[in-house]
Amino acid sequence: MGSIAIIGAGMAGVTAASALADAGRAVTLFDKSRGYGGRMATRRGDGFALDHGAPGVATRDPAFRSALSGAGGAAHPALGIVGDPGMSSIVKAMANGVPAQMGVEIAAISQASGGLELTDTGGVAHGPFAQVICAVPAPQAVRLAAGIAGVEAALAGVVMAPTWSLLLAFDAPAELPRRADPFAKIIDDGAKPGRANTWVAHASIQWSRAHLEETRETVAERLLATLGPLPAPRYASAHRWRYAFTEAPLGAPFHSALGGRLLFGGDWALGPDAEHAWQSGRAMAAAVLS
Numbered sequence: 001m002g003s004i005a006i007i008g009a010g011m012a013g014v015t016a017a018s019a020l021a022d023a024g025r026a027v028t029l030f031d032k033s034r035g036y037g038g039r040m041a042t043r044r045g046d047g048f049a050l051d052h053g054a055p056g057v058a059t060r061d062p063a064f065r066s067a068l069s070g071a072g073g074a075a076h077p078a079l080g081i082v083g084d085p086g087m088s089s090i091v092k093a094m095a096n097g098v099p100a101q102m103g104v105e106i107a108a109i110s111q112a113s114g115g116l117e118l119t120d121t122g123g124v125a126h127g128p129f130a131q132v133i134c135a136v137p138a139p140q141a142v143r144l145a146a147g148i149a150g151v152e153a154a155l156a157g158v159v160m161a162p163t164w165s166l167l168l169a170f171d172a173p174a175e176l177p178r179r180a181d182p183f184a185k186i187i188d189d190g191a192k193p194g195r196a197n198t199w200v201a202h203a204s205i206q207w208s209r210a211h212l213e214e215t216r217e218t219v220a221e222r223l224l225a226t227l228g229p230l231p232a233p234r235y236a237s238a239h240r241w242r243y244a245f246t247e248a249p250l251g252a253p254f255h256s257a258l259g260g261r262l263l264f265g266g267d268w269a270l271g272p273d274a275e276h277a278w279q280s281g282r283a284m285a286a287a288v289l290s
Ligand SMILES: Cc1cc2nc3c(=O)[nH]c(=O)nc-3n(C[C@H](O)[C@H](O)[C@H](O)COP(=O)(O)OP(=O)(O)OC[C@H]3O[C@@H](n4cnc5c(N)ncnc54)[C@H](O)[C@@H]3O)c2cc1C
Pocket: 007, 008, 009, 010, 011, 012, 013, 030, 031, 032, 033, 036, 037, 038, 039, 040, 052, 053, 054, 055, 056, 057, 058, 104, 105, 106, 107, 135, 136, 137, 140, 144, 163, 165, 202, 241, 243, 244, 245, 265, 266, 267, 268, 272, 273, 274, 275, 277
């Protein structure tokens, strides 16, 4: 049994990694970020923290609910399960100490003698690995697998939509409208456990697409202006999620290449939610173990 590399320490990658590690397999996680969670993201600043990706996670499958609760997730009256101290801490706890190389961005997956090799953006080669699970958004997966036949065509039907998110922290309680154009969701992040005076507002997909290539500063100014008169925030920023939501999924829990040695998955395989990412991660681990 050779070792397995997993690219992406979001819900899908971490779910696959911990299932494989539990089954006794040698696993290494790689993520370009310094922290776990992917789009279940938590931004920490000077005296505040806020969840600028998924604000909470709705659960359909009781096994998913119990995985989240076991990782410190708590029920929230409006948002489903939320993390304490943040959404990213749920994913970090689910990783349960699986060996990880954080801050390593993989640029290419290639076939080498003895297995599959990962080359990072610094030109360093990792591996060879017997198997690789690539759990990054589909358009990014296609770029990593440019040298592997058939992947681009297989994932061509997957469509992912962007979201610009406005991140706000105030010195004192502030009240924002719960609905306002062009926002799809305005979230009182400060009402979560351990939080105070933080808000996150996600622009609609349509608005985000129209303003996708603008700078963070311009977008923050534009979005803030649409909220009407507010106390001056002590922190205001915008975050661009280029691949926030799945609009058209693959329609299967993962794509398998190279006779099952290389698997591609994530929420985009099945739908737009974190639960879809979890399902995809579980299915990829089961396929490796079968
Ligand atoms: C604004 C927003 C709101 C959302 N709201 C909800 C909600 O209310 N409910 C819900 O269920 N879901 C929501 N989601 C969706 C949910 O966050 C995702 O479905 C889920 O987190 C996807 O997990 P994943 O593991 O498939 O991908 P990701 O979380 O995207 O993880 C992929 C990981 O791969 C890493 N990576 C990418 N490229 C490379 C590379 N080249 N090398 C190394 N690492 C790489 C990334 O850094 C990332 O950590 C929301 C998402 C966003 C952005």
